[in-house]
Amino acid sequence: MANLKEMAKKGEFLAGGHRACAGCTFPQIIRQTLAAADTPVVCGAATGCMEVTTTIFPYTAWKIPFIHSAFENVAATISGVEAAYRSLKKQGKYDKDVRFIAFGGDGGTYDIGLQSLSGAMERGHRMLYICYNNEAYMNTGVQRSSATPKGAHTTTSPAGTVEKGKKQFSKDLTAIMVAHNIPYAAQASPSHWNDLVTKVQKALATDGPSFMNVIMPCRLGWAFNPEHGIKIARDAVNSCYWPLYEVVDGQYKLTYKPREKLPVREFFKEQTKFRHLFQPGNEHLLAEVQAEVDRRWEKVLKMCEQA
Amino acid sequence: MSSSVKEVVRKRIALTGNEAAAWAMKQINPDVVAAYPITPQTEIMQIFADYVADGEVDTELVTVESEHSAMSACIGSEAAGARTMTATSSQGLALMWEMLYIAAGLRLPIVMPMVNRALSSPINIHCDHSDSMGARDTGWIQLYAENAQEVYDNVIQAIRIAEHPDLLLPVMINLDGFIISHALEPVEAFTNEEVRAFIGKHKPAYSLLDVDNPITVGALDLTDYYFEHKRSEVEPMLHATDVIEQVAADFAQKFGRRYELFDEYWMEGADFAIVVLGSTAGTAKVVVDELRNRGIRAGLIKLRVFRPFPHKQLADVLSGLKAVAVMDRSEGMAGMGGPVFHEVRSALYDYEPRPAIVNYVYGLGGRDITLNHINTVYEDLMDISRNGKHAKGRTTVGDLVTYLGVRE
Numbered sequence: 001m002a003n004l005k006e007m008a009k010k011g012e013f014l015a016g017g018h019r020a021c022a023g024c025t026f027p028q029i030i031r032q033t034l035a036a037a038d039t040p041v042v043c044g045a046a047t048g049c050m051e052v053t054t055t056i057f058p059y060t061a062w063k064i065p066f067i068h069s070a071f072e073n074v075a076a077t078i079s080g081v082e083a084a085y086r087s088l089k090k091q092g093k094y095d096k097d098v099r100f101i102a103f104g105g106d107g108g109t110y111d112i113g114l115q116s117l118s119g120a121m122e123r124g125h126r127m128l129y130i131c132y133n134n135e136a137y138m139n140t141g142v143q144r145s146s147a148t149p150k151g152a153h154t155t156t157s158p159a160g161t162v163e164k165g166k167k168q169f170s171k172d173l174t175a176i177m178v179a180h181n182i183p184y185a186a187q188a189s190p191s192h193w194n195d196l197v198t199k200v201q202k203a204l205a206t207d208g209p210s211f212m213n214v215i216m217p218c219r220l221g222w223a224f225n226p227e228h229g230i231k232i233a234r235d236a237v238n239s240c241y242w243p244l245y246e247v248v249d250g251q252y253k254l255t256y257k258p259r260e261k262l263p264v265r266e267f268f269k270e271q272t273k274f275r276h277l278f279q280p281g282n283e284h285l286l287a288e289v290q291a292e293v294d295r296r297w298e299k300v301l302k303m304c305e306q307a
Numbered sequence: 308m309s310s311s312v313k314e315v316v317r318k319r320i321a322l323t324g325n326e327a328a329a330w331a332m333k334q335i336n337p338d339v340v341a342a343y344p345i346t347p348q349t350e351i352m353q354i355f356a357d358y359v360a361d362g363e364v365d366t367e368l369v370t371v372e373s374e375h376s377a378m379s380a381c382i383g384s385e386a387a388g389a390r391t392m393t394a395t396s397s398q399g400l401a402l403m404w405e406m407l408y409i410a411a412g413l414r415l416p417i418v419m420p421m422v423n424r425a426l427s428s429p430i431n432i433h434c435d436h437s438d439s440m441g442a443r444d445t446g447w448i449q450l451y452a453e454n455a456q457e458v459y460d461n462v463i464q465a466i467r468i469a470e471h472p473d474l475l476l477p478v479m480i481n482l483d484g485f486i487i488s489h490a491l492e493p494v495e496a497f498t499n500e501e502v503r504a505f506i507g508k509h510k511p512a513y514s515l516l517d518v519d520n521p522i523t524v525g526a527l528d529l530t531d532y533y534f535e536h537k538r539s540e541v542e543p544m545l546h547a548t549d550v551i552e553q554v555a556a557d558f559a560q561k562f563g564r565r566y567e568l569f570d571e572y573w574m575e576g577a578d579f580a581i582v583v584l585g586s587t588a589g590t591a592k593v594v595v596d597e598l599r600n601r602g603i604r605a606g607l608i609k610l611r612v613f614r615p616f617p618h619k620q621l622a623d624v625l626s627g628l629k630a631v632a633v634m635d636r637s638e639g640m641a642g643m644g645g646p647v648f649h650e651v652r653s654a655l656y657d658y659e660p661r662p663a664i665v666n667y668v669y670g671l672g673g674r675d676i677t678l679n680h681i682n683t684v685y686e687d688l689m690d691i692s693r694n695g696k697h698a699k700g701r702t703t704v705g706d707l708v709t710y711l712g713v714r715e
Contacts, residue, residue, distance in 0.1 A: 040518035042387075042515050042516065042518070044383070051525075051527065052527050055523050055525070055526040055527050056526070056527050056529065057526040057527060057528045057529075057532050058526075058532065060523035060526060062521065062523050063521060064518070064521050065515040065516070065517070065518060065521045065522055065523075065524075066515075066521070066522075066523045066524065067383060067386055067515055067523075067524040067525055068524070068525035068526070069379055069382050069383070069406065069409050069413075069524075069525050070379065070405055070406065070409060072375070073375060073376060073379035073406070075376075076371060076375070076376035076377075076379035076380045076383070077379045077380065077382060077383040078383060079341075079369055079371070079376070079379075079380045079383065080339065080341060080369065080379065080380030080381060080382060080383025080384035080385075080386075080387070080391070081383040081384065081386065081387040081515055081516075082383075083339045083341070083367040083369045083380065083383075083384055083389075084338060084339050084367075084383070084384040084385075084387035084388065084389035084391070084516070085387060085516060086367050087338040087339050087365065087366065087367035087389055088338060088387075088388070088389060088516070090365070090367075091338070091365050093338075094516060096516070096518060098516065098518060115372060115373060115376075116372070116373075116375070116376050116379065118372065119371055119372030119373070119376055122372075123369065123370065123371075
């Protein structure tokens, strides 16, 4: 359980004045993550909004060491940093206690960076990989990824007169990471800051690789009022669209159960990427999405009950 | 490599080129190696894995899942202040391509033996230089070796070159796949202590692990800064030949073997010469010896340093000749021969008089290059020297290129 007062004393590690969109929710994710750490942290990011908006030369918003090299490889890049740390430490050339965090968007994690991530998790580097998941390629202007939900309008899965947005459901990356048998994996949301911070603390305390998939409402691609980012993240959780759970050594545990399960349409309604789903004749699409969300929620519950 | 300037008795051991590279890596004892297997480089990482398993090195070996991740991990490691190495070949280098530029642009002194092998398609595992030539504009320094001894010596010198504070550039040490990598040769090796004393300690100016002085690596440059940063990346390349020569001089003083930017073989009084890099230089030397015995004024230039290209030094040697043949073990697909040809020809453009310069593309996909092939090149050069033009009447740019040993 995180203590907000204690966390506030640690100071800011991400400076204001970065150039993320008004209403963007990844700055909250970064701040909550860095506030959770009790030791110095070295961060990396894949090419994407986070890197682009926080490191425009000659400025940087990062008050901690930060590296970006390319799009598909933040897990491999941080593998190298962590290997350097282990090597220098065992040789007595370095004596500090440091943790390593890699951030990647869903494009850089679910798609182009999946191989690099899989390799890093399998090798067992002591690092926390956080996917800030806004469910599309937002930095290049809202293209569909394998994290984009069915029915969502993106610029490469547009809602047209014949086709009604993305045809496929998103893949379950968290389950793929769990299948790597890593000691810690979790889903989180910036709306549930205490849950997120506690998970980061557990991940950083884990002597091995850990993975967190964090839902990240995107002002640009999801198109909602900029002050509603955290509310929308909360709706994602309360509709059971984005279950909050953790998997410790293979054991699933639900970390938050909504008192009242919102219909998915409540989560979707403010986002213009789903606007067409509310038009007459598309009711079946919304019903299909609801059914899949229910099925996945039940599956998570079952995994947690079995544990 | 010319003969010893100093008599030094050292341990001579039989090593393949791959073993020589791995042996040098063991003696360097890098903090981190991140590597991925690929023929014909695989042996280097296998042998090195044995050193790690037997505790002969302090290295953290990161057995990545691709060459792209190998170079990415090297970038992370070197940015964290660790002395870092890898090795690759062919498709592996091609897969690293994106990251090669980033390693150089971030000024990270990563050192990489690169076992030359043809690029697909068609797939082929044997030697040519299309892999490293494809990476010629990435900002890496490129050294080429004629034999296993030069591989060993080049790998050791590469650490000093890469980490020189005026350079901070990654270095690729090229060796011909199978011809050098798998052929057993006597190699004179130094002791671990001698090698470690020569390379010195790694002293990076910045490190991601310096958490009290945080740095941001790999920031976004827009139209207002990118050009200046790329321009500043050229600066160390302009001085790199000086540094390479300084390191070679120090190496000669410590170990007795002298290295140059290129070797001049029978160039004194030569009327014409071949320019070549890699193992083919050894074959060509035999032909030059025979020609010289017959009183024919043939010479040979063996390029050791291809990046930066020693254009001035080379032009000074070649400009007085009557004819030059540049041998390329890769095809530039430019419609006018291979990359070494382009560089040499360009280097001589401002010189008056300048020799006739022709190109021979040879040995693609491991095709044998024989004494007879080299002989025909010298015969052509004799004709050109005598007649002022190519024996076969070739005058246009497109006709300057001959494919040696191919069925047409």
